[in-house]
Amino acid sequence: MLAAGEPTPLIDFPVAAPGIRLLVKDESAQPTGSLRHRHARALFRQAILDGLVTEGTTVVEATGGNAAVAQAWFARRLGLPYIVVMPGRRSEARARAVEALGGECRFVTPPLAIYDAARAIEGHFLDQFGRAARHDLAEELFAQVQPDWVVTGAGTGATSATLGASRPPQSPPQSPSQSPSRSTPQSPSQPPQPTTRPTTQPPQPTTRPTTRPIQPMTRLTSPPPGIPTHGVSCRVAVADPENSAYFPGWTLDVPDYATGMPSRIEGIGRPRMEPGFRPDLVDLVIPVPDAASVAAARHLREVTGRPVGGSSGTALWAALELVERMRARGESGLVVSLLGDAAERHLATIHHDEWAAERGLDAERYTGELRRRTGV
Ligand SMILES: Cc1ncc(COP(=O)(O)O)c(C=O)c1O
Numbered sequence: 001m002l003a004a005g006e007p008t009p010l011i012d013f014p015v016a017a018p019g020i021r022l023l024v025k026d027e028s029a030q031p032t033g034s035l036r037h038r039h040a041r042a043l044f045r046q047a048i049l050d051g052l053v054t055e056g057t058t059v060v061e062a063t064g065g066n067a068a069v070a071q072a073w074f075a076r077r078l079g080l081p082y083i084v085v086m087p088g089r090r091s092e093a094r095a096r097a098v099e100a101l102g103g104e105c106r107f108v109t110p111p112l113a114i115y116d117a118a119r120a121i122e123g124h125f126l127d128q129f130g131r132a133a134r135h136d137l138a139e140e141l142f143a144q145v146q147p148d149w150v151v152t153g154a155g156t157g158a159t160s161a162t163l164g165a166s167r168p169p170q171s172p173p174q175s176p177s178q179s180p181s182r183s184t185p186q187s188p189s190q191p192p193q194p195t196t197r198p199t200t201q202p203p204q205p206t207t208r209p210t211t212r213p214i215q216p217m218t219r220l221t222s223p224p225p226g227i228p229t230h231g232v233s234c235r236v237a238v239a240d241p242e243n244s245a246y247f248p249g250w251t252l253d254v255p256d257y258a259t260g261m262p263s264r265i266e267g268i269g270r271p272r273m274e275p276g277f278r279p280d281l282v283d284l285v286i287p288v289p290d291a292a293s294v295a296a297a298r299h300l301r302e303v304t305g306r307p308v309g310g311s312s313g314t315a316l317w318a319a320l321e322l323v324e325r326m327r328a329r330g331e332s333g334l335v336v337s338l339l340g341d342a343a344e345r346h347l348a349t350i351h352h353d354e355w356a357a358e359r360g361l362d363a364e365r366y367t368g369e370l371r372r373r374t375g376v
Helices: 036-049 066-078 092-100 111-119 137-144 158-166 246-252 290-304 310-328 344-348 353-358 364-374
Strands: 010-013 020-026 059-062 082-087 104-108 149-152 235-240 284-287 333-339
Touching: 010 290, 010 333, 020 290, 020 310, 036 066, 059 066, 059 111, 066 082, 066 092, 082 092, 082 111, 092 104, 104 111, 137 158, 149 158, 149 310, 158 235, 235 246, 235 310, 246 284, 284 310, 290 310, 290 364, 310 333, 310 364
Parallel strands: 020 333, 059 082, 082 104, 149 235, 149 333, 235 284
Antiparallel strands: 010 020
16 A cells, blocks of 8 residues: 555656756656655655554644645545645635545644644644655666756755665766766767866865855766765755745755745745755755746646646756756766646646736746757
């Protein structure tokens, strides 16, 4: 019942950068339509292993998003009652999917009261932030491909932590003539592109220095053959929306950094660094303007046909930033970006001009850059 499901597909995404390949891992293919399916499986499994959930236990969560649908799905299959506390006034659109799976939705104001309300319910509070459990995405992805970079968003922090902890170790050094790019098949007309990073650059430390000037784009190079950087074969980048604490917290190395402001991109970006986020397992955090997330989500929909959520746009924008830096340095390689979810309801928000205009989000500003970078 709680075994890993079928691997989700990888979609080739166009980039105007010879020798660089971008793949989008499509988590909308999960049975409940989002990456949250993996979190729900991991949370249920851990709770059962710890003896916190047994036959008949009412399972409780506080969330307004995809997590509730995924958890209701597992609760139904396990024959357990499920209650989710959602922020705000009752919304039929949000309640419908959970109730269709036999779950109960309770709406609470003010929004931050959802956590206390959930704790007050008799049963087991899954607590996706407090107990963020590593899930199975990394294991599955690294069995499919060997990327140079994986780009994800961060909400609970579980996905970046699982990617950072599970990446394979770096293979023994090879001479440049053997294979400067491990993962990108070169077309016959394209000679392999050697990395251009100067070999005089000293090896980079395996952990982040505690004081570091803010130079977000200085580490965007493939490790030159023979020079170990982090000792791992793949690097993890977190794409972070406006108002989120992860970019400033990671950059300044302040583990309890808080902005106190909510993210406008559903599912990712938090007002404070959450306990499940592991800064030491993340190689780069890329700040993404919300309007760029909207533009990239629309572009992703145009190319794949899927009505993706804003977080998939955030990750795609950051992935294209990485590709651009690699291209400028003459590097080749493979970048994987996460497509977190797709749902009809996003057509009324991220993909809707009025919704964006009401929030002052001018997606058009970023469309030209997207077209230039993808050639679409
Ligand atoms: C693109 C993307 N990345 C990451 C996440 C979640 O990250 P975390 O595991 O930190 O909650 C989501 C949403 O669930 C997402 O849509």
